[in-house]
Amino acid sequence: TGKPIPTIEWFRNGNKIQIDGSRISTKIEGNHHILIIQNAKVDETGQYIVKAVNKGGKDESSAFVKVHEDVEPPKFTDKLRSIEIKEGQFSELNVSVSGKPKPEIKWFKDGKELIPDGNHIILKSNPDYGYHSITIKNATIDDSGTYSAKAINKVGEDETSAKFKVLEDLERPTIISGLISKKIKEGQTTEMNVTVTGKPKPEVKWFKDGQE
Template structure:
């Protein structure tokens, strides 16, 4: 059988993962002799020791890089390079780690208040959300500044 340079029959795909969840890259490569596979992150050689929690495997032409619980520090450009005596091929994809989000929700709504002109009024609300919402009060379209 003649030599065949590596080719990716299934290239890497971009991954968007929620912080704390699992993420993985998978590529299928062919070539003869069987290519050696190396992984890179942002252009630097990657090993399981270099990026804690990363698991790397290569079997039957299937290259897999798995991260069981991603953090923002895992975000970046990942590449897998397959090399044999006939040549090399590279496939690249991005990992974007996003934080959990939740829309603002009122736990305690604003109550109608009647006060005498010139008196102080205290406006209270309780709001939850991820990230923590910024609360602003308005009267007739103009923002009320706290005093």
């Protein structure tokens, strides 16, 4: 209150607050003067002072305002799932995670941190959406194991794990081009050949009249 009507100014830590009319604004309701700060930031913590000034003098009031950081421990909203694929195929293991501040993601295979090589093992990340993935190309039996993703920030951590199994690509032996009966004269040289497929590569044995 005061006559004439006082001029009102707001300060934080001794610095005049710039009223932009958007995020930071003021409101007057009769003799009540209100400072409004939307989406307050941690660095807006401090000593706030309001000063009222007119020709008759001045008065002020102060208070300390603490803006706490909005924190949230990591939580996997989409977890790893067990996968089985065949040798030579590729697969993607993906997760979605929330947390404030944005969590750091680390990947592990059988308890050991996984180091991507950019060729066989590729990591992808979109922290803004909390999406993280690992792609395994041309999978081998050695890629089988337990894969884990760990999310860490300063207020906590979360982990998800799943089995990844690479099945041996098996194919029974097949003779696609077989032996051909032939007659030769004594003392001549002959060749008998076949074409065989199979996975893994078949062992071929030769027999004559049932004897190897």
